[in-house]
Amino acid sequence: MKTRAVRLYGKKDLRLEEFELPAIKDDEILAKVVSDSLCMSSYKASSQGADHKRIPDNVAEYPIIIGHEFSGELLEVGSKWADKFKAGDKFSIQPALYYENGPVGILSAPGYSYPYIGGDATYVIIPNEVMEQDCLLVYHGEGYYPASLSEPLSCVIGAMHANYHTTPGSYQHKMEIVDGGKMAILAGVGPMGLAAINFVLRREEVKPSLLVVTDIDQSRLDRAASIYTVEFAASRGIDLKYVNTGKMENPVEELKAISGGTGFDDVFVFAPVRPVVEQGDAILAFDGCLNFFAGPDNPNFSAMLNFYNVHYAYTHIVGTSGGNKDDMVEALEIMSKGLDPAGLVTHIGGLNAVAEATNNLPHIPGGKKLIYTHVEMPLTPISDFAKLGETDGFFRVLAEICDRHNGLWSVEAETYLLSNHPSLQKR
Structure with a gap:
């Protein structure tokens, strides 16, 4: 399967590329990424390149996919994990893998250290060690962005x-x-x-x-x-x-x-x-x-x-730097009881906006920048939707939805975007 992903090659060297994913092994899972929330930690990773503790030294030859606050849907489950996960499950991932003998040591993590998994991609392969550490978490709530934001909440x-x-x-x-x-x-x-x-x-x-x-x-x-x-x-x-x-x-x-x-x-x-x-x-x-x-x-x-x-x-x-698996489980549980993280989100964009936004994150005002990886869309403040809606019917409806939710993003807004964005209609 082909995937489109933003890959890191070195300091400030982020590239949006399309490439072939290998067939999954029996202990791996193929997944579709739907949303990813940009994090200042990704800016630091891009700025430092191979000097970053989580980035492999050989990243120039073997680039990694960035993004670690992501959610999506499982597509194909290897036989080792078929009794625990199934195709169609929605998921989030705790990227902090606390294990001793990973490919780049104890600090290795999705979004920093792997060639086939990261949040800023359309499709990824979840490696065995994520499941071994119980860091693949099934999400039962509505929408996808809450699961993406469960990582920063954790x-x-x-x-x-x-x-x-x-x-x-x-x-x-x-x-x-x-x-x-x-x-x-x-x-x-x-x-x-x-x-x-x-x-x-x-x-x-x-x-x-x-x-x-x-x-x-x-x-x-x-x-x-x-x-x-x-x-x-x-x-x-x-x-x-x-x-x-x-x-x-x-x-x-x-x-x-x-x-x-x-x-x-x-x-x-x-x-x-x-x-x-x-x-x-x-x-x-x-x-x-x-x-x-x-x-x-x-x-x-x-x-x-x-x-x-x-x-x-x-x-x-x-x-403290990051949470652990238990914190992530707690985040998902409190969301199921009514906590909505939408107040964190101020910008919406597509995969095409990731490289520039990540490399300039400290200089972009507002809160969280939420990316929908199958969408082509400039990084756009929610506060600009109404103005854009004066000449664009898609943004007019999106602005009306956000207005109904106190000017915030919502599952309703996400559902509308994923069903009606013009870039999706062209496929």
Whole structure:
């Protein structure tokens, strides 16, 4: 079977190509990819090429398919896995394969390390090790984009689980955020910050009583507040506050005041910016945990940390990069109970838009860029649909659908796109 895919050959060298997939082996699965969400990690992979820890050294000769936040449908299941999966199953994949003897070591992952599997492709071959690690997950929900976004959601779920707290006199760490505690999400209205807000508000167990979300972009704060409202948070027992620290004379003191003077039990930093990291450290409560979620490009990135408080106030720091299989299962489960990740998505595009968008991702405003791999479509902001609809009937209907969903993407919008996009009608 032929596939079209965006392949990485070296630093910033992404190419959309068509090539033949080999016949699957008994321990492999052939799958159709429907949607993929572009991730900043793919930008980093493209920028670093073979210097990236997950990219094979021989990528110039044996290119890999990029994209790791994807969903689709299984087409052909090898005999080894026929008792667990079947053709027609919808799927998502946890790309972090924690195993010891893979083709490029413990860090190998779909979307970084393999020639025949990645999210930015029309068809892929899922290798045996994905199933061996239980990282191929059947998705039972509606649509496809929620399954794509289950991967980034799993990352913030993992971050919540990775925080820890202590009891003076004991050496047992209590994993998780403080239930009923005070939480701050700094630089928190980008795509991953929005995912964290969404998850915190939807959790049934272990949630803060106070959630403060900061940023310096008022328009992004306003958008977040319109999607994840203070009123809804209150109905969940959470006092949610959106704060523009750019308008504060002394952000540390004013944030502490919002906490009631105690500081915050759990602080999540969603931007690799030194002043933000140091602000997070400064607002920690006694036994507070700072989670540095944002992965920096610069391997020498550093910030000041108050070691007096480390010693006397029991403050501590963790860093998380991605979730695991259990986090992914939890993401899919909470989606089945009503969590819709559509608020993360601001742009829609086709496979033809992937290379340029990935290589310029930090410079494209907005949230998640959602790709439909069988569609030919420029990367287009959802906010532009109405204007485009003035002269294009397809976008007019798509804009009307999004308007019915508070300006957000939806399963209804996805279904319409996959049934009516002009590029599909030409085939």
